[in-house]
Amino acid sequence: MASRTHDAVPSPVWAPSSRKPPLSSRIMRAIWRGLPAKRYDVGWEPGLVVPAADGSPLITDHYFPRADGDFPTLLVRSPYGRGLPWSPQYGLLFAEQGFHVVLQSCRGTGGSGGEFDPWRNEAADGQATVSWLREQPWFNGTLGTIGPSYLGYVQWALALDPPPELKAMVVQVGLHDPYALFHADGALRLENALVVGVGMAYQHRGIAPFARAVMRLQRRLRGISTARPLRKAYLSAFGDEVPWLDDVMTHPDADDPYWSGVSLAGAAERLSVPTSLITGWHDALVDQTFEQYDRLRQAGCDAALLVGPWTHTSALQQGWPEVFAESLAWLRAHLCADRSGLRPTGVRVHIGGENAWRDLDDWPRSPATGSWFPTPDGHLTREAPTNSAPLTSFRYDPADPTPSLGGPLLSRTAGPRDNSALEARDDVLTFTGPPLAEPVDILGPVSARLSISTDTGYADVFTRLCDVDEQGRSTNVCDGLAQLRTVGQAPSEVTVPMSSTTYRFLPGHRIRWQVSGGAHPRYARNSGTGASPVDAVDLTPTRISLHADSALMLPHGSSSAEPFGVGHPDA
Known part of the structure; x- marks a missing residue:
């Protein structure tokens, strides 16, 4: 497809609207701090009708600089409405900067x-929107895309067959694989499913209905998550059935035909459009962002990565000054030929524990790892065990499931938390290393190699890395969950990915490994019967035994940049 040729200034056929952006957007703009001064006053054309591929009207708002000139275009497609926060964060702020x-x-x-059918129509509707853009007198043939979460998914959908006008993408806390958002190794990410369901069902209706729905879900979350069966229990908070939510909850197998074509991983494997990726260490989609970056780099695509101390929501709130600056610099570099704002390295990460930022030339794909082993007395040591005998055990009772606490969630309860009360439970094992004489740095993917036996044959295992400070406060760093199917008393071995991190354990702190049978309601509880968590009615407690040849595997920190990198686990 060839893009249209345009004059250096907008054609006089287009008569700019005299309307100002919505008052709510201007008020939010006025209270933000740490953002660059505006370059242009902004005009607003609301309610434009763009025909989809099948002719369905896609309602569209157009924000623009009120000035003569040749400005590139940003496309933002959202299932969450066009009001707050999208109107000020994308429409107003970027139009102020010349887009x-x-x-x-x-x-x-x-x-x-x-009809909204998640995932299924975004590629075609995105292409139809670009076709409409080609007919607009103000479109100069230079296009970028930007947006978070599902607004990132629609970018990857367009990138499956990128139009020639597409010159840059900015994917913020973005999604490309819906299956992985809702399931982990076959286990239902229950809280994610419910939070996404509320957002999809209510956010586009306006702030007030959405806020009421969120509060209703919070009040009823315990009742919904412990209902037997779990199927349709969300109705007490949602009111109406949500067919797509039923579908995602009842298809736990990644190879199920339901998920066919839904993952857009392939887009990054052959993309040449410069792409900036932004995430937070406690973002529910952080692992997907690292997958995107790895695929882009293997494809030879120009890519940048920013990872901050954020959750899925705080990246667009407390982290917004950094996220906006990163996004604006990337778009100016690739849409406006102004590279003055780009940082010198491709990767910038926040160092947990040290509370500092570091620039890296690249993200390590296969870092060296060091193993830490549990002992019967609850210690964590570098000495490998001499046998694989059962080390210790605990009883997981699905009638009183081990609760979730913080971590990478979509909700406001995400992030680092004090795990002390959680670790005091009888169904949570902890193994703690000695006070550190010097810093220990980890950089890259964390994992656990577990040797587990059970008395029922059915269990989940949740494993978490924590930092214990000198006052005994235990703070979560990263974690993961896997499902187990054991046979008799023989142990089963499973490697549990625990996400990635860049973290410095300070002198005097201790490394702690936490092992339990779940994290509810973040994950649907394992009934102990082998039944689907959506349909299970009976609950059976499970005795879970951890064997001595289990290990926590930590990636060594890079020693290329001081002070980060001093004292890796081999020290």
């Missing part, structure tokens, strides 16, 4: 026609 911003409601949401 046309096209903010569109996905089909079946925010007044757009057609």
